[in-house]
Amino acid sequence: MNDFAKEKYNKLKNIVDEHIDKYIEIVYPESVYKSMKYSLLAGGKRLRPVMAIETATILGASIEQIIPTAAAIEMLHCQSLIHDDLPCMDNDDFRRGKPTNHKVFGESTAVLAGDALLSFAPKIIIDKTQSSVKPETILKVLNEFFMAAGVDGIISGQIVDIDSEKKKISKETLDFIYEYKTARLFKLAVRSGAIIAGANEKQLEDLTKFAQYYGHAFQIYDDILDVTATLEEIGKTPGKDINAEKSTYVSMYGLDEAKKQALFLCDKACDILNSNNIKSEILIGIVEKISEGINKCS
């Protein structure tokens, strides 16, 4: 990622952080608000909301129009992490370098904080977007949001992921998990940005393809880091895929083949942007970050 993109990325990330902090005011009953805010403000690269803002603004929308949706997408991502980390799911103790939500607030509050975010996020979209975006457009964005959040998105990815533990799975099943658990949220980010900007069908299609290639590359890179990085580097317990006997690109095809495949997908993602004249230093930059990371850990 070049310096210009880095600077712009950090500027947008700060805007996201500020708005998330502002949107959630701690009132009675404090424990649930504190639990929501703890996970939301526990760090994180804000990749999905930055992608949403970048997509919307390069296509002509204002930051004000997209920021509530961008923050809502981060809330959805955060909700899925809180629930995925639960003892009955992946049973993780660390996330973004800090103790997981249920380790700090207890399981019942962690379940409820996740549930709360699933309503809080779309409510933010409605409340904060109504003055600058048409109702029909807001409904379209909400529709994308619920697709990504539910059985057409991360829920099905997580179900198949859990059902596949300790089993031999096909490439199709692995691709399903990567698509639903990971790529769908990136698709939500670029698609909602594009919808708010009033993009045409062709633009929506191109950006969806970009998010698909990027999402799969991102997940394979995550698998690679699970076997090559330390807790400090990734902020979560490494080696957990192996311990849970999860099938990943790395376990199924080996580290070298996984790197090759991720780099291939990075190229495809960049091709989509270049050949369709989508000019975004940030979208190119986040793909480069993955390919640079892979080349470094050789």
Place this chain on the structure above:
Amino acid sequence: MNDFAKEKYNKLKNIVDEHIDKYIEIVYPESVYKSMKYSLLAGGKRLRPVMAIETATILGASIEQIIPTAAAIEMLHCQSLIHDDLPCMDNDDFRRGKPTNHKVFGESTAVLAGDALLSFAPKIIIDKTQSSVKPETILKVLNEFFMAAGVDGIISGQIVDIDSEKKKISKETLDFIYEYKTARLFKLAVRSGAIIAGANEKQLEDLTKFAQYYGHAFQIYDDILDVTATLEEIGKTPGKDINAEKSTYVSMYGLDEAKKQALFLCDKACDILNSNNIKSEILIGIVEKISEGINKCS
């Protein structure tokens, strides 16, 4: 409840059952759809969706306009029951006379099925209402939905309920739990019905007050049944409030005072309907069902 109301109630209940069944098609990955459908079709009186349909139709909306929202409200109610029954929450083995969701599908699937319903429900409202209701009105209904579902509704009720176990609490705290955990969903039912029918502010206000009195009476009656009824009669484990050392109207003021208070609230609920010329055999009938039940268990 008179025979006319009973017949109409059952007719509306059947329409709700049919639509819930139809809306959820079991596709891959089947386990999450089966888990959602298991709890949704495990019985239940369909009280909230029937209230929504009744309110909408007496105010001039068509059944087609309100049914998706009515079904969505039942899905939300069902989601809250699935998560409330989890081992880390109320740890219940039975619900509506059948084993709870996590007992059948396991904890991880129960958490995810609940999460899935929280997206599935508002998506049904958008998908199935768009052809007959204006976008602005749908956004208003969704806003009510997320208020009831989140920190302005059942989440805060459940958090305070759990935090209050084994503690002496004030009447204000008990009323907070009843209002948020129980009454807010009834308010959602009548308010969304009224909004879809294009009700005016005064009508909305009256119906909200009705739902408030009804909701509190309903919860006190639930507490009374917890100490007087059998598993067969209520479909869930009785005596669980006492076992969890929960404060209820019954434990705080005794059975007789609880009955008196519930009957007083029933009267207030009926007064609202009568003095504001809200003519509904069903709304009157569901209040009568509570007062009849209380008078029977003396």
